[in-house]
Ligand SMILES: CC(=O)SCCNC(=O)CCNC(=O)[C@H](O)C(C)(C)COP(=O)(O)OP(=O)(O)OC[C@H]1O[C@@H](n2cnc3c(N)ncnc32)[C@H](O)[C@@H]1OP(=O)(O)O
């Protein structure tokens with residue numbers, strides 16, 4: 001087992017309690033409220049998982065039907081939000097669009113100060129994120145003002161429908177469902193911790209989510225799926241990728257989509273999304289992206305014992321479904337919103353402001369020198 005460097009980055013330290021998720025425990029190591037990720041990805045709908053995270057138990061049939069109906073109802077965009085989205089340029093980063101969308105919604109539909117509507121705030125964000133990103137994308141890239149209310153039963157199908165202008169086939173809807181389940185929750189990762197720190201000041205849901213989006217945007221976290229795609233696309237064959245990755249490792253460059261802050265041997269989400277990426281590769285008769293991805297994976301394991309994390313095979317999977325690379329991380333937001341909001345609720349339920357200490361490494365006490373006397 002690879003050794004983890006403890007200390008810096010709070011690695012290995014327990015920073016609070018959660019009943020939402022385990023990462024790196026026995027078995028596959030990833031459970032949501034005690035349910036194994038492999039079983040959820042195989043059998044559940046993302047909306048059930050969202051309900052499980054946010055409400056503490058799997059819904060029965062009537063509860064799930066009501067929940068889906070509520071999500072379907074929440075897909076519309078207020079006019080003021082449309083206007084804001086229309087003013088964001090086409091070359092903006094879509095994660096910035098998500099951040100602005102969440103924040104603007106907080107101005108228009110501000111959460112009550114006593115948090116009595118926190119579930120409604122979370123469900124509304126879950127319903128509206130695909131609409132926010134697709135409305136902006138279609139307007140800024142294709143000059144189209146799209147209608148964001150569809151009748152699709154799932155968040156994933158709704159997103160693909162708005163993006164491509166038609167309902168997805170069964171395979172694509174299924175892969176989106178699995179993908180959203182895999183990305184939904186992951187304990188005290190950087191973006192979730194951001195949300196919890198914000199929640200601990202008794203701030204509102206939209207502020208917590210807006211901050212979390214900012215943390216997820218970075219390439220060391222959610223942004224890695226886009227960077228992994230950019231890397232895969234620089235190669236035209238598996239042999240070229242093998243050589244190229246050897247060269248990058250020699251130059252001590254970081255390979256995005258590999259490694260993890262907690263897992264030491266494997267990320268259980270990788271095998272699942274990899275299998276779906278393979279099915280999609282077969283559907284589009286791919287002979288490059290998938291073999292290149294596999295070649296990179298084997299060099300990384302053979303040379304560095306570094307494994308692909310959740311992000312790596314998401315890159316090819318999304319690409320095969322015709323999703324533009326820059327929209328990859330916003331999909332992560334559509335899913336992780338459920339984990340973030342569940343953590344916000346959990347933090348609020350047993351709150352103490354999160355405020356650690358720092359070890360001071362600066363100068364000793366100094367005398368203030370008037371500006372005229374400074375060299
Ligand atoms: C859904 C997610 O957010 S999953 C994470 C997505 N992020 C990425 O894929 C970005 C690439 N990966 C990384 O940067 C890191 O592996 C992180 C940020 C995920 C974890 O960081 P850490 O916990 O600090 O990594 P860790 O302590 O295991 O690193 C050990 C060594 O492996 C190296 N290493 C880790 N990941 C990689 C990588 N992807 N490529 C090359 N080398 C790597 C580190 O540089 C470090 O080497 P050093 O000791 O010589 O400095």
Ligand SMILES: O=C([O-])CC(=O)C(=O)O
Pocket residue numbers: 023183185186188189190221261262309310
């Ligand atoms: O747990 C982490 O540090 C990053 C991660 O995999 C996630 O947030 O899904």
